[in-house]
Amino acid sequence: xxxxxxxxxxxxxxxxxxxGRNNSLDLSAFKALDAERLELLNKVETLKNQRNICSDxxxxxxxxxxxxxxxxxxxxxxxxxxxxxxxxxxxxxNKLYEIVYxxxxxxxxxxxxxxxEADNSxxxxxxxxxxxxxxxxxxxxxxxxxxxxxxxRGAKITGARFTLYRDLGAKLERALINFMLDKHTxxxxxxxxxxxxxxxxxxxxxxxxxxxxxxDLFKVxxxxxxxxxxxxxxxxxxxxxxxxxxxxxxSYFTAYTPCFxxxxxxxxxxxxxxIRQHQFNKVxxxxxxxxxxxxxxxxxxxxxAESILQALNLHYRVVNLxxxxxxxSASKTYDIEVWLPGQGVYxxxxxxxxxxxxxxxxxxxxxxxxxxxxxxxxxTLNGSGLAVGRTVxxxxxxxxxxxxxxxxxxxxxPYLRGREIISKK
RNA sequence: GGAGAGAUGGCCGAGUCGGCUGAAGGCGCUCGCCUGCUAAGCGAGUAUGUGGGUAAACUGCAUCGAGGGUUCGAAUCCCUCUCUCUCCGCCA
Numbered sequence: 001x002x003x004x005x006x007x008x009x010x011x012x013x014x015x016x017x018x019x020g021r022n023n024s025l026d027l028s029a030f031k032a033l034d035a036e037r038l039e040l041l042n043k044v045e046t047l048k049n050q051r052n053i054c055s056d057x058x059x060x061x062x063x064x065x066x067x068x069x070x071x072x073x074x075x076x077x078x079x080x081x082x083x084x085x086x087x088x089x090x091x092x093x094n095k096l097y098e099i100v101y102x103x104x105x106x107x108x109x110x111x112x113x114x115x116x117e118a119d120n121s122x123x124x125x126x127x128x129x130x131x132x133x134x135x136x137x138x139x140x141x142x143x144x145x146x147x148x149x150x151x152x153r154g155a156k157i158t159g160a161r162f163t164l165y166r167d168l169g170a171k172l173e174r175a176l177i178n179f180m181l182d183k184h185t186x187x188x189x190x191x192x193x194x195x196x197x198x199x200x201x202x203x204x205x206x207x208x209x210x211x212x213x214x215x216d217l218f219k220v221x222x223x224x225x226x227x228x229x230x231x232x233x234x235x236x237x238x239x240x241x242x243x244x245x246x247x248x249x250x251s252y253f254t255a256y257t258p259c260f261x262x263x264x265x266x267x268x269x270x271x272x273x274x275i276r277q278h279q280f281n282k283v284x285x286x287x288x289x290x291x292x293x294x295x296x297x298x299x300x301x302x303x304x305a306e307s308i309l310q311a312l313n314l315h316y317r318v319v320n321l322x323x324x325x326x327x328x329s330a331s332k333t334y335d336i337e338v339w340l341p342g343q344g345v346y347x348x349x350x351x352x353x354x355x356x357x358x359x360x361x362x363x364x365x366x367x368x369x370x371x372x373x374x375x376x377x378x379x380t381l382n383g384s385g386l387a388v389g390r391t392v393x394x395x396x397x398x399x400x401x402x403x404x405x406x407x408x409x410x411x412x413x414p415y416l417r418g419r420e421i422i423s424k425k
Numbered sequence: 426g427g428a429g430a431g432a433u434g435g436c437c438g439a440g441u442c443g444g445c446u447g448a449a450g451g452c453g454c455u456c457g458c459c460u461g462c463u464a465a466g467c468g469a470g471u472a473u474g475u476g477g478g479u480a481a482a483c484u485g486c487a488u489c490g491a492g493g494g495u496u497c498g499a500a501u502c503c504c505u506c507u508c509u510c511u512c513c514g515c516c517a
Contacts, residue, residue, distance in 0.1 A: 038476090041475090041476075041486085042476080044486085045476075045485065045486045045487090046485085046486095048485085048486060048487085049485060049486070051497075051498075052485095052486090052498085054497070054498090055444070055497060055498040056444075056445075056498090058444075058497060058498070059444035059445070059497095059498075060444085060445080062444075063444080063445080068497080071497070072496095072497045072498090073497080074497080075497035075498080076496095076497060078497080079496085079497065079498085243435095243472095243473085366473095375473080375474095
């Protein structure tokens with residue numbers, strides 16, 4: 001959420017920002033609603049002031065055993081007016097916030113301007129594409145052939161976009177989760193947390209999933225709870241409505257959770273394989289940072305995510321998302337795209353963002369600056385470290401052998417009792 | 426699921442038959458004084474949001490789990506909800 005005062009004073013900037021983000025939100029009602037709200041507040045607060053003063057007077061008179069009948073009668077009317085105005089304020093405020101909650105975050109100055117994916121700017125790459133003496137195949141063929149991924153049974157058990165992992169497939173997924181969590185906690189200073197996989201509406205609003213993206217969420221029937229689409233939601237909300245001490249910043253958390261997404265609007269896209277599932281596993285990195293150094297923290301966060309791919313020896317590239325491709329809550333986002341030789345494409349495997357104050361304002365997460373003075377909103381950041389299912393995809397496709405077997409990356413072998421290869425039984 | 430107790434400022438904890446309680450008292454913390462170190466002592470200060478005001482002084486409004494109600498006036502009375510604790514039952 002942006003600061004009301006900021007929107008009020010920079011309405012043109014905000015409108016231009018919306019255009020740059022391909023966002024068609026209509027701001028025309030904002031100005032009138034905002035002005036009406038201020039006017040109503042002014043009125044009602046004056047009346048309340050009157051009432052407070054008079055109430056004290058009545059109390060005094062009563063203590064002096066004087067008759068306050070006239071004052072009480074007069075205040076009766078004032079109170080009635082206050083009640084009416086309060087109701088009106090609430091009404092106007094609701095309308096106003098309906099708009100404000102739908103305004104996305106302001107992009108950082110280093111974000112390239114552009115309309116789509118094609119305009120994202122290249123940052124760097126690491127490693128190189130593996131060479132094959134044969135034609136590499138996509139992971140779904142490898143997985144089915146090795147009997148470690150069972151798409152048909154996943155669909156039978158639940159439906160499309162659900163997959164049953166078997167045997168070394170399941171173990172590989174589990175090994176990756178453990179490897180990632182260990183690396184981030186032991187080497188990068190993150191604290192591991194295991195949060196609830198369902199959250200309430202307020203938490204979803206705090207990180208920006210609601211109200212705009214309700215269609216993408218699985219809602220629990222009969223309760224106002226939602227399955228999390230990412231650990232970002234429960235972990236960022238750890239400090240919801242709290243004031244942190246400056247000494248607690250920056251604060252790093254990592255969490256493994258399954259993620260549940262409806263993938264509304266993606267019908268027909270990536271229907272084969274593990275790429276786009278309704279349920280997938282992810283190890284997430286979340287940071288709470290001092291606004292002064294949140295962009296340094298973003299670079300470090302990105303490096304932490306990259307280190308996993310490097311340890312697995314997977315070729316990837318990093319892109320800086322352009323204004324048109326940037327997520328709703330983010331000020332700046334780097335995507336890490338891993339090379340998938342079976343499909344001949346780079347696919348997003350991690351998304352690392354700085355949200356600046358946007359989520360902190362919604363979730364009301366503040367800190368006391370060391371210089372003293374008023375509390376300020378922290379900056380929140382997060383990134384995948386990494387999406388586990390897509391990492392399995394990358395491993396299968398990059399390390400496939402001509403005979404259909406797959407070499408297990410060395411760093412994972414300790415997590416698999418020394419296994420070096422997945423081959424057909 | 427049943428029975429009961431509770432939710433007050435950074436923490437602990439008062440709030441009597443509704444009014445002088447944004448909130449006593451204590452602890453903690455900050456600044457100053459004092460004391461040759463440590464400890465103790467003394468004085469002052471110490472919530473958040475939002476508005477006015479010169480980014481000051483000062484000042485309006487709101488906030489005692491959340492929402493509603495009664496009243497001129499609610500931390501205090503009534504209703505609903507949420508959460509916490511204790512006991513019983515059930516359960517991985």
